[in-house]
Amino acid sequence: MKNYDDLNDLFANISLIKCILFFLLIYLGITGLSFVFNIDMNSLLFKFALYGLMLIFFIFALKVPFRQFKNSFIALKKSNISFKVLFIVIANCLFTATIFFVLTYLSKVYNLNFNSFLFGFFDLTDYLGLIFYIFVVIILSPIVEEFLFRGIILRKLVTELHFDIKWAVLISSFLFGICHNFGGIISAFLFGICMAFLYIKSKNIFIPILAHLVNNLLSFILACSGVEIFLSNNLIISVIIILAILTNFILFRDIFREFSKL
Numbered sequence: 122m123k124n125y126d127d128l129n130d131l132f133a134n135i136s137l138i139k140c141i142l143f144f145l146l147i148y149l150g151i152t153g154l155s156f157v158f159n160i161d162m163n164s165l166l167f168k169f170a171l172y173g174l175m176l177i178f179f180i181f182a183l184k185v186p187f188r189q190f191k192n193s194f195i196a197l198k199k200s201n202i203s204f205k206v207l208f209i210v211i212a213n214c215l216f217t218a219t220i221f222f223v224l225t226y227l228s229k230v231y232n233l234n235f236n237s238f239l240f241g242f243f244d245l246t247d248y249l250g251l252i253f254y255i256f257v258v259i260i261l262s263p264i265v266e267e268f269l270f271r272g273i274i275l276r277k278l279v280t281e282l283h284f285d286i287k288w289a290v291l292i293s294s295f296l297f298g299i300c301h302n303f304g305g306i307i308s309a310f311l312f313g314i315c316m317a318f319l320y321i322k323s324k325n326i327f328i329p330i331l332a333h334l335v336n337n338l339l340s341f342i343l344a345c346s347g348v349e350i351f352l353s354n355n356l357i358i359s360v361i362i363i364l365a366i367l368t369n370f371i372l373f374r375d376i377f378r379e380f381s382k383l
Contacts, residue, residue, distance in 0.1 A: 131183045131184070132183070132268075132272045132273060132277075134182065135179075135182045135183065135273055137273060137274070137277035137278075137281055139182075140182075140269070140273050143175075143178055144175060144269070147170075147171060147174045147175070148171060151167060151170050151171055155167055163302075165250075165253055165254060165257050165258070168257050168258070168262070169253070169257045169261070172257065172261045172262060172265045173261065175268075175269065176264065176265050176268075179265070179268050202319070202323065202328060205319075206319070206328070206332040206335060207335070208368070208372075209315045209319075209332060209336075209372065210332060210335050210336045210339055211339075211368065212365075212368040212369050212371070213308055213311065213312045213336060214336070214339060214340065214343070215361060215365035215368055216307075216311065216365050216369050217305060217308040218361050218365065219361065219365040220305075220307055220308055222361070222362065243341075243345055245345060254341070255341070258341070259334060259337045259338050259341060262333075263330050263331075263333035263337060264330055266300075266333065267320075267326055267329045267330045267333055268326065270293050270296060270297040270313065270316075271293065271317055271320045271326065271329055272320075272326050274292075274293045274296060275289050275290065275293040275320065278293060286321075287383050290314060290317040290318070290321075290380075293313065293317060294310050294313030294316075294317055295310055295313075297309060297312075297313035297316075298310030298313055311369075311372075312336065314376055315332075315372070315376070316329040316332060316333060317329075318379045319332060321383075322379075
């Protein structure tokens with residue numbers, strides 16, 4: 122991983138140990154407060170506190186001049202990867218849906234406790250709740266998670282701990298995956314690998330941030346559209362699984378090609 126410039130160079134100024142320790146410290150602190158005030162750790166409030174404090178940490182640690190933000194945004198506009206980003210997002214949604222269908226089927230056959238929504242459930246009359254969700258999950262989460270898992274962990278595994286870049290991609294993506302819900306760990310791991318390649322090839326952290334944002338936005342739109350009722354049809358499920366196999370075959374092929382180039 123080399124030839125990084127502009128905003129990406131500033132990640133070199135952040136210590137991996139300090140970043141992880143700070144993350145663990147605030148995570149344990151917020152977890153303790155959650156028990157005291159009986160707050161669900163999966164709630165938006167918990168995520169808002171965690172991601173908000175991590176963003177503040179990055180702002181002070183990076184000390185990013187406006188010029189470098191501007192250069193990164195200009196490079197984002199000039200990048201010609203919109204189709205690739207969209208393909209990754211669609212393939213990930215189809216893959217997530219397939220995993221959801223499989224887990225739902227297994228829970229019925231083996232009487233397992235799996236009762237979850239595919240893309241989530243929202244009260245469309247709760248406008249403040251929807252705005253808060255958009256801010257936390259669609260805007261704040263992609264920024265903080267890409268800064269942490271790609272900008273810091275992926276980069277530092279190579280530059281400071283001298284891991285082979287292939288292992289750095291796998292480890293950072295695995296850590297990204299296990300931070301998600303059980304049903305989404307595999308798809309998040311695959312998505313993390315794709316985000317790592319977007320970052321490595323573009324040398325611009327805002328490109329995986331954009332892809333992450335589009336992915337979360339699409340999931341939110343699908344959840345609000347009531348698509349899960351439509352997806353309960355067996356024929357529709359079969360079509361989605363076939364599309365997931367086709368798109369992810371292409372995605373896996375591209376991933377193996379990119380791995381061979383590292």
